[in-house]
Amino acid sequence: MLLSELQTGERGVVVRVAGHGAFRKRIIEMGFIKGVTVEAILNAPLNDPIKYRIMNFEVSLRRSDAEKVEIVSEKEAELEIVSHDDYRGIDADEQSAAQHIAAERGKTINVALVGNPNCGKTSIFNIAAHAHERVGNYSGVTVDEKVGTFEHNGYTFNLIDLPGTYSLSAYSPEELYVRKHIIEKNPDIILNVVDGSNLERNLYLTTQLIDMDITMVMALNMFDELKRSGDKLDIEQLSTLLGMPIVPTTGRNGDGIDKLFDTIIDVYEERDVKTRHIHVNHGRELERSIKRLRTELYEHGFSDSLSTRFLAIKLLENDKQLEQYTTERDPDGSVFKMRDQIADEFFRSSHHSIDDTEHVQKEHGGDHRAHQDIESAITDAKYAFIRGALAECYEKNEKSTLHAHTDRIDAIVTHRWLGYPVFLIFMFITFFCTFAIGQYPMDWIDALFGWLGELVNSNMTEGPLRSLLADGIIAGVGSVIVFLPNILILYLFISFMEDSGYMARAAFIMDKLMHKMGLHGKSFIPMIMGFGCNVPAIMATRTIEDRKSRLLTMLVIPMMSCSARIPVYVILVSAFFSKYAALVLTGLYLLGMIMAVLMAKLFSRFVVKGDSLPFVMELPPYRMPTAKAVLRHTWEKGKEYLKKMGTIILAASIIVWALSYFPTNADKKMQAENSYMAKIGKTIEPVMAPCGFDWQQSVSLLSGVFAKEVVASTMTVVYATSSEEAEELEDFEAEENGSRISQLIQQNMSPLSAASMLLFILLYMPCLSTIVAIKNESGKWKWALFTMAYTIGLAWVVSTVFFQLVSLIL
Amino acid sequence: MIQTIIVAIILAAAAVFVVRGIMRTVKGKGGCGCGCDNCPMKGDKGRLCNDSFPQINVDD
Structure with missing residues (x-):
């Protein structure tokens, strides 16, 4: 508790004194040091100052000062000792209890x-x-x-x-x-x-x-x-x-x-001998200005919560937030009058010296500060202090080749023309490995779940529980969990690109394009984070200073393919386009980025208007990522994915199974056609038919509102419970036709419909969590609902146009 | 009959889990669904984040 909360007659032991500088020193000198007992003599509500007894003498403190001292009251110590086993053996009635707890907290x-x-x-x-x-x-x-x-x-x-x-x-x-x-x-x-x-x-x-x-x-x-x-x-x-x-x-x-x-x-513990408070010397004139303003601030009682030197410097720099803080305590504006007077004098004195400094510049070629305002002068003075300090203790090795490799790599990856193909090649390699290498463990996991399904079917009597386990839980969760290797490989590549410093270059080469489309170059970082999960990506837009760019980025992040969409992509791609898998996946990711940029252009013209700020971003040197860091990040993602399997995917699979299984019918085909799921699917089917989707695809897309992986599990469960061919798959063995799930999809969908579905999944509304994140970050449901509406509309239009046009051609 | 009872219990549990998950997500308490321990959307962390980090005021 705080010293200010100590009631009249109560005693407590000092834990620590917060605050800084002269204020802290004064409090400590008065005896408020760690472990000392203090008693409140008079603490009437709303009364200021409060009277205390410490070290056998009485002192009075302002309430705001007493709030800076943390204590443990004897009453609090008594309660804590009774409720905690750790303190067993300590006498609760004695003052030593408070001393003991204060020492622990200290x-x-x-x-x-x-x-x-x-x-x-x-x-x-x-x-x-x-x-x-x-x-x-x-x-x-x-x-x-x-x-x-x-x-x-x-x-x-x-x-x-x-x-x-x-x-x-x-x-x-x-x-x-x-x-x-x-x-x-x-x-x-x-x-x-x-x-x-x-x-x-x-x-x-x-x-x-x-x-x-x-x-x-x-x-x-x-x-x-x-x-x-x-x-x-x-x-x-x-x-x-x-x-x-x-x-x-x-x-x-x-x-x-x-x-x-x-x-x-x-x-x-104040044992370090090097710790001392220094003042960064800003030069004689500025120091005089700072001192004058500090004196004024002292007189207005600004010394308790913030360093007056810092406040004075920031006020001279026209810091808007601290101006507001000062206004609250200085209603008559005398601090500002003094500040303006100092700034004016500084400006005049700078101008006065123009003639002299111009003369000096002509004579010696030296720099001058005649035209600089006080803010730039403070920045310059700080850098002068740093350079002065480094001149005394730092010697740069001019022949260092440490960052030479960074320059050589940058000459290629940030090249005006080469930068883009290099980026595309990196993406292609990433997706090629994700698909090609991931295929082997994917087949093994698929075979394991196939075996589990067979085990249930052959050992349990027919009934709803067997169907729930085999067609619902094992088929549903299994259809998503098989993509764990793909997710791990993708993250391995993304982690490597992030940790090495390449992602910052990708943002750099994209800046020009982004800027033309109304986005900030800094928008690229949250957009790239969107490849993992859209929610942290939406939150990462907080680093974008400009309100317009921030909102625009937020609105288009759902176009970035999050990792939850990968299972659906891989199911459809491996079923129909396995020969061109890497190309199709790269194309989808690129299309998402292109659509994001186009949408940003459209929105910046018609929906979110305002000026955008220039882009400043640091390009860090390339660093070889440590295997530990890359593998840990990859494993963290894998762990999250597995966690999801045991929670949302499992629950969704059970519900989708129930909706597909009930009401029961002896004829499996009839049961599927009359199920609650079919009723929902057939209700929305007319709207989705122009995109080339049947009712099974339509309900699968609907279920993806909760989490995109659910589209994959729903598709598998719905087709498994409704397809006549599904039973034949029980004897399936992994062979050249792809996985068990791929075969199920092949039997129920045309390649054209699958391609249309890929486009729809890429563009349609993000999951519920992303919608809530947009609402939280923008502060309005309006923007969350707008995102839902425009993404669904865009996905429908693009899929329909694609499906109808290709149908005409073919 | 036993199978039906077990299925009913599992279904009820799944339904409660999903409804609770949706409610928590909408209220901003449940995390983003990614399941990570430090989900920025989760509980106090989400609130802390939203309270203290400057956000857009769309009416500006």
């Missing part, structure tokens, strides 16, 4: 990971917290906070992985999010992860964190790359200059992680 450290995108925060998080969060060699993989808890040397760590950000300005959602977290959640330690192979740019964020006056430890990540490059860095010197301990780490293999958390414990 050993919990909240650490927030903050750093540039793609600097390896999530890799450190995964190793430290033994988690399996998604990582990738491109920016924007983490879009929300991930929390992991683990023990290290007797301390409990709550590690929070935040989205990557280049700065703490208020330009993009991730910048705002990270800043908000630091200010509002007050983590005990900020773990600033810095890419050792790109120090100068990464340290810019560090200088802003220093401005915030928070306790920090730096992880100098990718240290292996720094060493390989031959660059020399005096870590001790940099640590002294920045006033924080620096620990070299390699997130890929876990080197230095243990030492990193040992250092965090030392800093938390």
